[in-house]
Amino acid sequence: MVIDGQAAAVIDPRRDIDVYLENARRHGANITHVFETHRNEDYVVGSRSLAEVTGATVLHGQAGRVDHAQPVTDGEHFDIGKARLGVLETPGHTLDSISLTLADRDFGDAPVAVFTGDTLFIGDVGRTDFYPERREEMAGKLYDSLFDNLLPLGDGVQLYPAHGAGSVCGSGMAEREFSTLGYERRCNPMLQLDRNAFIRTKSQEHHYQPPYFRRMEALNDRGVEHDALPRPRALPPGPFAERCSDDMTVLDLRTPEAFCGAHIPGSLSMPTAVAPGYIGWLVSYDTPLGLVLDDDADLDRALRELYRLGYDRVEAYLTPGMTAWEASGADYAVVPTIAASTLKQRYEQGEDFVLLDVRGIEEYEAGHLPDAMHVYLGHLPDRLDELPRGIPIVTFCGSGKRAAVAASLLKRHGFDQVENCLGSMAACQAVGCRITD
Template identity: 55%
Template sequence: MFVETVKSEGLAHLSYIVGHGGQAVVIDPRRDCEVYLDIAEKHGAAIQYVFETHRNEDYVIGSQELSRLTGASIHHGAATEFAYGNAVKEGDVFRVGALEFKVLETPGHTYDSISLVMRDTNAGDSPLAVFTGDALFIGDVGRTDFFPDRKEEVAGLLYDSIFEKLLPLGDQAILYPAHGAGSVCGKGMAPRDFSTIGHERKHNPLLQLGSREAFIERKVAERHPLPPYFRRMEVYNQEGTAPSVLPLPRPTPLSASAFAERMDQGLQVVDLRSPEAFAGAFIPGSIAIPLNMLAAYAGFILSYDTSIGLVAETHEQVDTAVRRLLRIGYDSIPCFLEGGLGAWEKSGREYDTIPAVHADELVRRIEEKDDFVLVDVRSEEEWESGHLPDAVHAFLGDLPDNLDVDKSRLVTTFCGSGERAIIAASILKQNGWSKVEDALGSMMACMERGCPLVEE
């Protein structure tokens, strides 16, 4: 028997391939699905079934692509009318070798959410593991804000799913959720990929609230960002209309001259380099999204209607960026700047810079009442936990529409470490703010330097 977890970095998406006796199932596959074929081949197994634990919102599901390649059947919850695959219901059972997978309907995150209870029929009747999708995470539970007119109802459904169906599986059952720490599908997830029902029963904060009413109240009060790209993912994953991406596209390397021509034709340029590198020199009009932030923030910022050109330091970064963009539906990535920013500089073309500001300088400016605007682009929860005096809060995903600041004033962007701040600075520059700075290190630097903080 084997269970292998496939992690999609950036999205904090966890998918699984499980097998025994020459057969395998895949649960919540990603769009670039070759990895499951490789794992199956390694174990000498044929993929028989593909399960979707719910209609995913934060990435393009790879079920149809995987089914096309393997002939596996696709199965998902019956509460949503999918244009493909097969609906399952409570109690349906699937066998793979000696393994048995039993369907539990566990609504709350979505109405069609299901969990899969795995038993080893050679080792008794007790559940060995459960694949919970977005119902129960490690250290958290799924968000329930996708139905704002039914807040109490869906929060109550999630409570019932957890306490009446998942927890009774027994403390011994291993927990396999669909997301880990950093996912936008929950909050406060533990930075590890393993747990048990027993451990969560005792230590998961959302399971310690004491009553159904307290759980509902807590879930209704939660605030989550709702990236605009979610809607596109929901359509793709319900209608099955996402185009095939295998073999993966390979962007064309372009000279600085050719890249500039594509920009003149409307190419949106994404610079994948570090905040320090971008601040030192960047192509005017380009957007900074450091590679490790790409999956989390591209869906807030980039247009689906315009092709993307990449600026990177290595070809490996380009390949990684293509995968991460494809996973959230950005399919038009025709080119990248060969030779990186250095090639642009050597061509004699114009470049811009963003000054960096040290934490001590921020404190001095605040204390001496200098005329500048400190824009904190962290989440609302981060802001409320502590921020610098006189700072203005504007969540990164809402820029620039949520920033009412005179474009003639000096603006300094600020976040947790400086990575979101450089994204914000590039967005402001692109939208007409000319006097923009970036607080490298941001809150992490401030904590080291003892900056004064205000709590909401």
């Protein structure tokens, strides 16, 4: 968000737009412009909603017309008080990708910052796999956008990308939320490659495209009308159990340790740290949802994250939590956990079990335990028939979070010999498990 005086602009707004409205109100500003750096695939954009409420004009790159926006072209600029936002066409991640330079007109037209969308991240660059038949072409476009349009802006220009670490739009992003073009030019691994190596590397990258991407694209093409966050009912154990017996899917957003210790039978573990990347693979948009949380105070954040991903049918949450469920006498289930040291002993003793590694293929190929069965977590629902039911299955990932999701999915489908390796690869490395590639 850019604010100067009584004018404000928002770039790539999220669906829950109240944060922008409150910020504008606090500064006594009117939101006059809303920019989309590209058509987002991984969340529902709030541009149309924001325009409905404020009267702002929505602007989008000319190469990707969307119903609710006006097209902009390279070189156009827009004044937000004394700030000036300039349009740079930076295709590569998508054909319609733009970046926005920010200049302070009190000191000249040279940019002090740039909003790069999904073109340049802190520590990585955008993915180029959304046009499968044009991967090399798109990689070349991205390289040219980076080296011909963005980096020449100057080493001191501050960088504001659309995503940070953990996003499905790039795997190498830094945990930092700040950088400059000069730092990225010197230290970003992808910017150390020449054009041919860059194209080759980007063309060979493997990215997963969750099925919810198609839904996000359709929603963002037409824009989502302004509406409110879901308002689920707070239900004690008895009424919550009645809804569970109907058609409600229970999402358990607690930590893997809490879920494995006790959970509602049939519920799906979905720790908040991994939910944005995996819920779209595993949970239908058509089913009503009930939530189990560590604390009722976490409800607003959970609702917002689900809302940004297009999940509007959150109908209930359990209050005051699993302790009350247990005290009510209702049945609960557990997932046995296994320490990395015990897993190491099982390998050494030749015990019969299946280690189910649900990490991404690049993580798996970088190092895995011997004879591990690899099934990416997003693909697991379609590959359950490949798993044996007569021997223990130990779910495994990088830390135990995705493994908890996998374990809950197996339990929901009748697998009764399921264990979660808490700590997973991180713990195995710590205790010296044999790792192969």
